[in-house]
Amino acid sequence: VRLLTLARDLRRRRARERQGLFVAExxxxxxxxxxxxxxxxxxxAGPALDVTERGRVLRARLTAANIAVLDVDxxxxxxxxxxxxxxxxxxxxAQPPAPARLAEHPALLAAAGDAAPGxxxxxxxxxxxxxxxxxxxxxxxxxxxxxxxxxALPGTVDLWxxxxxxxxxxxxxxxxxxxxxxxxxxxxxxxxxxxxxxxxGGGGPVARAAADAPPRLALAVGNEGAGLTAAxxxxxxxxxxxxxxxxxxxxxxAVAGSILLYELRPASLRS
Amino acid sequence: VRLLTLARDLRRRRARERQGLFVAExxxxxxxxxxxxxxxxxxxAGPALDVTERGRVLRARLTAANIAVLDVDxxxxxxxxxxxxxxxxxxxxAQPPAPARLAEHPALLAAAGDAAPGxxxxxxxxxxxxxxxxxxxxxxxxxxxxxxxxxALPGTVDLWxxxxxxxxxxxxxxxxxxxxxxxxxxxxxxxxxxxxxxxxGGGGPVARAAADAPPRLALAVGNEGAGLTAAxxxxxxxxxxxxxxxxxxxxxxAVAGSILLYELRPASLRS
Numbered sequence: 001v002r003l004l005t006l007a008r009d010l011r012r013r014r015a016r017e018r019q020g021l022f023v024a025e026x027x028x029x030x031x032x033x034x035x036x037x038x039x040x041x042x043x044x045a046g047p048a049l050d051v052t053e054r055g056r057v058l059r060a061r062l063t064a065a066n067i068a069v070l071d072v073d074x075x076x077x078x079x080x081x082x083x084x085x086x087x088x089x090x091x092x093x094a095q096p097p098a099p100a101r102l103a104e105h106p107a108l109l110a111a112a113g114d115a116a117p118g119x120x121x122x123x124x125x126x127x128x129x130x131x132x133x134x135x136x137x138x139x140x141x142x143x144x145x146x147x148x149x150x151x152a153l154p155g156t157v158d159l160w161x162x163x164x165x166x167x168x169x170x171x172x173x174x175x176x177x178x179x180x181x182x183x184x185x186x187x188x189x190x191x192x193x194x195x196x197x198x199x200x201g202g203g204g205p206v207a208r209a210a211a212d213a214p215p216r217l218a219l220a221v222g223n224e225g226a227g228l229t230a231a232x233x234x235x236x237x238x239x240x241x242x243x244x245x246x247x248x249x250x251x252x253x254a255v256a257g258s259i260l261l262y263e264l265r266p267a268s269l270r271s
Numbered sequence: 272v273r274l275l276t277l278a279r280d281l282r283r284r285r286a287r288e289r290q291g292l293f294v295a296e297x298x299x300x301x302x303x304x305x306x307x308x309x310x311x312x313x314x315x316a317g318p319a320l321d322v323t324e325r326g327r328v329l330r331a332r333l334t335a336a337n338i339a340v341l342d343v344d345x346x347x348x349x350x351x352x353x354x355x356x357x358x359x360x361x362x363x364x365a366q367p368p369a370p371a372r373l374a375e376h377p378a379l380l381a382a383a384g385d386a387a388p389g390x391x392x393x394x395x396x397x398x399x400x401x402x403x404x405x406x407x408x409x410x411x412x413x414x415x416x417x418x419x420x421x422x423a424l425p426g427t428v429d430l431w432x433x434x435x436x437x438x439x440x441x442x443x444x445x446x447x448x449x450x451x452x453x454x455x456x457x458x459x460x461x462x463x464x465x466x467x468x469x470x471x472g473g474g475g476p477v478a479r480a481a482a483d484a485p486p487r488l489a490l491a492v493g494n495e496g497a498g499l500t501a502a503x504x505x506x507x508x509x510x511x512x513x514x515x516x517x518x519x520x521x522x523x524x525a526v527a528g529s530i531l532l533y534e535l536r537p538a539s540l541r542s
Contacts (some may be wrong), residue, residue, distance in 0.1 A: 034452045133404060144515040144522055165522075174518035205542055242533065244415040247445035251415055252408045252438075253311040255529040258522070262513065262530045269514040271476050 003042045007092055013158040016095070022160040023061030024089040025082050027054055032246040033246065034061065036173020038093040042068045044123045048088030058089060061232045067091075078114065082162035095160055096173075102151065102180045102188040111148040112192035112216060118198030119201045120266040121146045122196060125185065125220040128234045134224065134254040135159060136167020139256040143171040148169030152179045153232070165263045179209045182231045185218075193220050197230050199260055201250055213264050221257040274313045274341045278351040278519040282431040286367070289494050291295040293431040296361040298325055298354050300437045305332065305446020307377065313339045317348030319359030329360060338362075353433035369445075373422065373451045383463035383487060387395055391537040392465060394420045395528065396456065396491040398503045399426030405495065405525040406430060407438020412529035414446040417537045423450045424503070430491040452519050453502045457490075466508045470531055472521055474510030477534045484535050492528040516522055 009015045010023045018058040021041065028041070037200040043062050048057040064067050074095040077086060102108070129135050135157050142150050152159050159168075159177045180188075189196055195214055199221045220236065222228035228236070242251055242259045250256070280286045292312065295304040301314070320326040333340050348357060376530070380510050382392040395413040400406050406428050406510045413421050423430050430439075430448045451459075460467055466485055470492045491507065493499035499507070512520055513530045521527070 040459050117538070137526060140519050140523055141519045141526050144435075144513070148514050158442060169519060169521075169523075173518050208542065243536070243542065245540065247414045248411050248440060248442050250440075251529070252411055252525070254523070255408060258526040259355050259530055259533045262533070265514070269516065271479065271514065 003068070003092060004044055006046055007090055010092065011082065011162070011236060013161065016158060016160050020095050022095050022165060023082070023092055025167050026087045026161050026166060027052070027058055027089060028169065030058060030089050030091045032170030033091055033093055033173065034065065036170060038173065040065070040076065041092040041094070042066045042070060043089060043091045044070050044072060044077065044080060046072060046088035047074055048086065051088070055088065060189050062083060082235045096176070098178055103191055105149060105176060105178055105233055107148050107176045108188070108192070112194060116161060119215065120259070121216040122264065123194065123218040123268060124194070124261065125218055125232070126152045126156045127220045127228050128153060128223040128226070129253060130157055130223065131224055132157050132161055132163030133167045134180065134252065136164040136171070137254040138221065138257050139164070139168045139175065140171040140184055141212060141254070141261055143175040145258070145261040147175055148200060148268055149178065151178045151185060152177065153182055155183065155229070159205050159248070177183065182235070186235055189235065192216070196235050197221055197238045197240050198222070198233060198236035198237040199256055201240070201244070202242050203241040205242040205243050206260050209238060210263045217264060219257070219260055219264060221253055224253050225270045231257050243248065274363060275315055275351055277312070278315055278361055279534055281324040281363065282353060284432065285433050291361055291366050291523065292431050293366050293436060294353070295436050298323070298360060298431050298439060299358050299440065301329060301362045303441030304362055304364055304444065305336065307441060309444060311336070311338045312365070313341060313366050314360060314364040315341050315343060315348065315351060317343060317357060317359035318345055319339060319357065320399060322359070326359065326420050335350055337482040351432070351464050359420045367447070369449055372450065374451055374462055376420060376447060378419050378447045379459070379463070379480070383465060390486065392464055393508070393532065393535065393537060394489040395501070395532065396422045396467070397421065397423045397427045398499050399424065399497070400489045400492065400495040400524060401426070401428055401533065402495055403428050403432055403434030404438045405523070407435040407442070408493065409527040409528050410442040410446065411438045412433070412525070412532055415512045416440040416532040418446055418532065420449065420458060422454055423448065424456065425500055426500070452507070457506055460489060460506065463541045467491055467495055468509045468511050469493070469504060469507035470527055471499060472513070473513070474512040476514050477511040477531050480509060480529060481534045489527045489537060490528070490531055490535060494522050514529050
């Protein structure tokens with residue numbers, strides 16, 4: 001029952017931050033977390049889990065991995081669940097340890113510290129992206145399109161909320177994520193000599209800019225309604241846009257960010 | 272009160288299809304519907320509407336457009352609302368008339384019937400896309416990236432559900448949408464000599480394929496979990512993929528579809 005109380009508590013961002021834990025909910029999200037090798041504290045199972053074959057396989061996998069499974073009734077499960085139609089399984093696990101400073105991040109150091117020609121670096125910066133689905137979808141795109149890390153600036157949804165974890169579909173365990181202040185980001189970009197480009201509907205066409213993209217590059221995408229913050233605009237050396245017919249006011253931020261990451265993808269993804 | 276009952280009823284797909292009506296909910300969605308010139312049957316306003324300046328401006332706009340506004344209390348508003356945190360406004364309006372057959376669709380006829388060299392056609396086909404947010408986001412991307420129409424095959428979420436309309440951010444009024452059977456799609460593609468390409472993680476890299484893309488092209492994207500149906504695969508002359516590091520199993524379908532539409536965009540969006 002202590003695990004159930006913990007899972008309920010972890011629905012609050014403050015509790016997740018204080019404890020360094022998160023909750024993966026649903027069969028796919030729990031599978032992805034296990035695939036990603038997370039350090040699990042335990043699982044909670046509701047009656048719905050054993051209804052499907054995939055659910056039963058997952059239960060066996062949890063048991064085989066020596067992860068304690070707490071069985072609760074439907075009502076208790078719902079009290080800790082994030083979704084309206086819960087699939088009867090959630091996993092409490094540790095967030096990967098966050099570095100104290102952006103520039104200490106091992107993946108970024110490894111990529112940015114290597115000055116070998118052709119060594120590329122892509123970093124995605126979320127500048128107050130608020131919708132959990134958009135943030136998770138961007139994380140997933142960043143992992144697939146070769147970003148070395150995803151940086152969440154203030155105002156961005158907690159990347160370890162259950163909804164972001166679910167939308168990330170395993171990306172949280174495939175690409176390092178870290179929260180940082182704008183000052184910390186600026187210091188890292190300066191020290192590692194990484195230019196920042198900003199996504200903005202008024203920017204130049206990205207296909208043209210991509211031809212001259214530097215090997216190391218950070219890309220910032222902004223809030224769903226307000227776009228990039230003034231502080232991030234001030235840091236950006238260029239603004240780039242996805243070309244549009246103008247028949248809609250803008251693209252969804254996850255779509256725009258993904259198209260930009262695609263157009264600026266590293267050489268290993270070009271063929 | 273009859274309008275409130277109607278709005279409640281329209282939360283069901285069957286009711287929307289039978290009556291040819293839909294509901295736009297929230298300030299932005301109602302603004303977009305009005306911008307799109309929809310034929311409105313009336314608006315319902317809750318107490319939340321007049322709290323914001325933008326809400327008051329919208330009320331004035333509804334009144335100026337001679338659209339009846341029914342004021343109801345919070346509880347009644349919530350009874351008809353689709354969202355958890357309703358913004359206090361919804362608009363009941365007519366769906367644009369759907370053609371009896373795919374090939375009668377005026378926009379498609381205009382684009383496909385014109386054999387002038389360089390005349391391009393892009394059609395997005397949703398093959399059992401189930402998530403309303405994904406469907407609306409794809410509609411929005413299709414409108415911005417130059418598609419002439421969006422075709423929803425069986426198994427796809429109703430494009431006129433409140434969640435799809437909201438995620439579309441006005442795209443429903445910028446690009447024609449229509450539901451069709453696979454047979455109807457096949458007949459149209461054959462008659463108009465439009466090849467179909469399918470989005471599939473196992474397909475060839477889209478950048479290479481794009482170099483030889485025909486001027487007229489339909490692109491099908493599949494279900495979030497299962498991908499393209501066998502029937503649509505059988506219709507496709509090529510399968511194309513977004514290149515991936517493989518660090519995630521797949522991309523979100525709205526992201527993948529948007530990147531493919533971007534890579535296959537018409538010449539007018541290249542510069």
